Amino acid sequence: MSRIFRCRDKEVLLGAKTLIMAVVNVTPDSFSDGGQYLQVDQILARVEDAVQSGADVIDMGAESTRPGYEPVSADKEWERLNEPISAVRSAWPNLCLSIDTQKAWVAEQAVKAGVDIVNDIWGLSRDSDMARVVADYGAGLVMMFNRTPPWEPGRVDIGDMTEFFHRQIHLANAVGIPDNRILIDPGLGFGYSVGDNWTVLRCLTEFRNLGAGLLLGPSRKRFLGSVTEKPPQERDVATATACALAVSAGVDVVRVHNVEAAWDALRVADEWYRHV
Numbered sequence: 001m002s003r004i005f006r007c008r009d010k011e012v013l014l015g016a017k018t019l020i021m022a023v024v025n026v027t028p029d030s031f032s033d034g035g036q037y038l039q040v041d042q043i044l045a046r047v048e049d050a051v052q053s054g055a056d057v058i059d060m061g062a063e064s065t066r067p068g069y070e071p072v073s074a075d076k077e078w079e080r081l082n083e084p085i086s087a088v089r090s091a092w093p094n095l096c097l098s099i100d101t102q103k104a105w106v107a108e109q110a111v112k113a114g115v116d117i118v119n120d121i122w123g124l125s126r127d128s129d130m131a132r133v134v135a136d137y138g139a140g141l142v143m144m145f146n147r148t149p150p151w152e153p154g155r156v157d158i159g160d161m162t163e164f165f166h167r168q169i170h171l172a173n174a175v176g177i178p179d180n181r182i183l184i185d186p187g188l189g190f191g192y193s194v195g196d197n198w199t200v201l202r203c204l205t206e207f208r209n210l211g212a213g214l215l216l217g218p219s220r221k222r223f224l225g226s227v228t229e230k231p232p233q234e235r236d237v238a239t240a241t242a243c244a245l246a247v248s249a250g251v252d253v254v255r256v257h258n259v260e261a262a263w264d265a266l267r268v269a270d271e272w273y274r275h276v
Helices: 040-053 074-091 104-112 130-137 158-174 194-202 222-228 236-247 259-273
Strands: 003-007 010-014 019-025 057-061 096-100 117-120 140-144 182-185 213-216 253-256
Touching: 003 140, 019 040, 019 259, 040 057, 040 074, 040 259, 057 074, 057 117, 074 096, 074 104, 096 104, 104 117, 104 130, 117 130, 130 158, 140 158, 158 182, 158 194, 194 222, 194 236, 213 236, 222 236, 236 253, 236 259, 253 259
Parallel strands: 019 057, 019 253, 057 096, 096 117, 117 140, 140 182, 182 213, 213 253
Antiparallel strands: 003 010
């Protein structure tokens, strides 16, 4: 069933096809592409390639969230993002842009600069001002479940996850963020054992009836490498396979590094599962 996801002045159709959110890491230390996109011309070339390959959304981030990452200050994070966001928005006025940040101040600067979606890896549970920023600017919200340490491998609880999403969606609604401006993300790779990720993937349909759209971010993650025995940069086929299989569970958006590989797989999966 098709429905509309709203973000700022944009309306994005969900359900007709699986949408692609392209990762653009403006960081020196991300786990699979750190240091590749530090200059504005490199970033513009990356966005051009993603758009030409079929990306529907560009997700820009300037702080790595890989295991063991070094936090950066809000000022430093925005210093990395300010010029690239302005350049991308100028080059693609109608492109849907997302900011991957856990800091409300950075999110606010980004939406002021023209970003449409805030991608919060803490799902409004860390920075108390994040919900206000999203509500005040009419931005879309990606609300991720983050399984914070300490945790027990093998003990992922889907009920706990759905309860978290119910609670955080209610919180968002209470401050003026309606369901049609929210995408939920089960947070693959964040605090899970390898086996836990597969458990979450097998239970994706449990997240379909919470009122929000569903986003999945399997791209190049360790649980895929555990099967293929390949390093992150060589996991794009595995990523595309995971994305295609997720279509059958009703996933609306996938977040990936290699747009071209995912696009081909998703078009086949969409034809199979959606066009019946």
